Amino acid sequence: MSAGIHTRPDEGRVGAAPAGASPNPDLIGQSHRRSQAYGITAQAEPDFSSPSRGVLNDALDENRFLFQHAAPVMETLYDQIVNTHSMVLLTSARGMVLHSLGDTDFLEKASRVALTPGMDWSEQTKGTNAIGTALTEEEALTVHGNQHYLNANKFLTCSAAPIFDPYGQVIGALDVTGDHRSFHQHTLALVRMSAQMIENHMFADIFPKAIRIHFHTRSEFLGTLVEGIAVFSPEGRFISANRSGQFQIGLPFAALKAHTFSSLFGIPISALFELFSGAMPNPKQLVLHNGVSVWCRVKVKTAHPWSATRPDAPQGQQAFTAETGQGVAAHAPAKPPVKKMQLSSLQYLDTGDPQVSSVIHKLRMVSGKDIPVMILGETGTGKDLLAQAIHGDSDRSGQPFVSVNCASIPETLIESELFGYEEGAFTGARKKGAIGKILQAHGGTLFLDEIGDMPKHLQARLLRVLQERRVSPLGAGKEVDVDVAVVCATHKNIKDMIARGDFREDLYYRLNGLVVRLPALRERTDFELVVRKILKALCENGEQIGISPEVMNIFKRYHWPGNFRQLHNLMRTAVVMVGCQGVIELSHLPDDFLEELEHGLPNPIPSRLMGSIGPAQPLPDEPNTAPMPEPAAPEGSRLEDVALNAMAQMLRLHKGNVSAAAKALGVSRNTIYRKKDLLPPDVL
Known part of the structure; x- marks a missing residue:
């Protein structure tokens, strides 16, 4: 398949880019030329001079909006690549690493090349690398092995995608980095999809009074990552659109600024409200300005009526919002939310397993009794879903359910995230301060996920809040009453942590009013x-x-x-x-x-x-050690043709041994099987 981009004669074949590693290999060559222009030498050692803690804290606070929406997506992405000698990284728009999740066996290697929070991975400091180059080019790409400019980084394979804010500006980058020997051609697609998920989550929060049109040419793709989202003011003025929306409309962000809802969708905004009136309007078809017919849903955000009337709401608290599918809601007074049976209710979760039924029976016994609940179980067993079900079946269900993942928030941020802060509490603090998660949960339920990862110095402060039901934001001279039901969860053995001195015993007994364990799948x-x-x-x-x-x-x-x-x-x-x-x-x-x-x-x-994915007969596992020839790729040939030619050549070389051919090409056997109908009959 395709070889790496070699701009210096000393680069060898080891670590050359596998097929599909980068959507446009010429980007690597351009990046190498920029790296040379920056005066970086390939032999330069990694810069381990980390910035002061204050600089990293300022960067984290400056990028708080990005981090809040990226952290849960990073966890999901990491779950998909766990145990692959890799790590997930989030950076600022300038390339500073803000947060990372990684396999312990790879973290040590990563620290050798300064892949840690606070480090700068822009092209200006590290030369060609996936993070810096993706930010510069504003395009998702993979930099593999020898494609890195610095020799010290050539053992890596990195896939990164820029993250765009709802105004079309690059706000950061998401990256998966691992050992170059563990390259997988699907990694870039996962990173790109995860970046798009972050962008869509940001769209849902940033326009409190806007009208959001969710659309796609196929109705089944509404609500998925690939749906288009366009945002308009109540008067129909264009505000923003995500990348899928720009693609379907056929106009870049800059050109869309001159448009209105009417000029793009062919009907006045008032007609949209009429079209989507009703309690549960179904998707409707509209025709874009370019003649493309799309299925649409409309969402408008309205403020909860209680958020404006709470007498103890701290100064600077922003109104909470809820979505409605009614287009007319933009002009109608807000109504109290109607409690509905959620899919995550305890009844829905009781599917017949005796262990789960026992857990649910116990939870129903203590419901409404102000008894804290601790949920134990392996990662991914549905502890968060059970916590939402506990809240949904309680008399607090009409109030907020606020989830805090103690493992995903950096230690430098978790205190301000939990307790909030006043204006000027620390360098970079936002004007009017910020309400903490505990106060956000006032009247409702606070879910402390992965409580075993809470820093020791904050455990005492949390214990005091739970005992006195009062919280003091950072920099504030007064305490505020708070009423929350507490549910926590962990996959760790808290009693072992107590024995080691890593978890406060008094906090444990405050949290474990009822301990339940969810069975593994x-x-x-x-x-x-x-x-x-x-x-x-x-x-x-x-x-x-x-x-x-x-x-x-x-x-x-x-x-x-x-x-x-x-x-x-x-x-x-x-x-x-x-x-x-x-x-x-x-x-x-x-x-x-x-x-x-x-x-x-x-x-x-x-x-x-x-048989549906490969031959019925067992394949020999003995690999052929013959050297891998350079696949022929005539100028102008399609990538698909290059891939098929390479597969055919490898299969002939290895006498039809699919395992050996796949290993030589750096792809899975199933990749070859899926192409078998397109390959010459003599090679299989």
């Missing part, structure tokens, strides 16, 4: 029903997607180290692969999962099942 007796409920939740607009008995049987035998989070992500991908209607087969599952199935199940997958 592999331990549940209701597995099949759980799978079908997830599938039903993922299928919208009347989709009828089934799951084959063979796939269900394999799911039951798999150990699910990522539990529900892993299952949900896998099912979501499979649903997209199947389309609107059909049955999930093995061919719809991700390559890495299929490879793990071949080697990790107690019994091998029957050859008849593997």
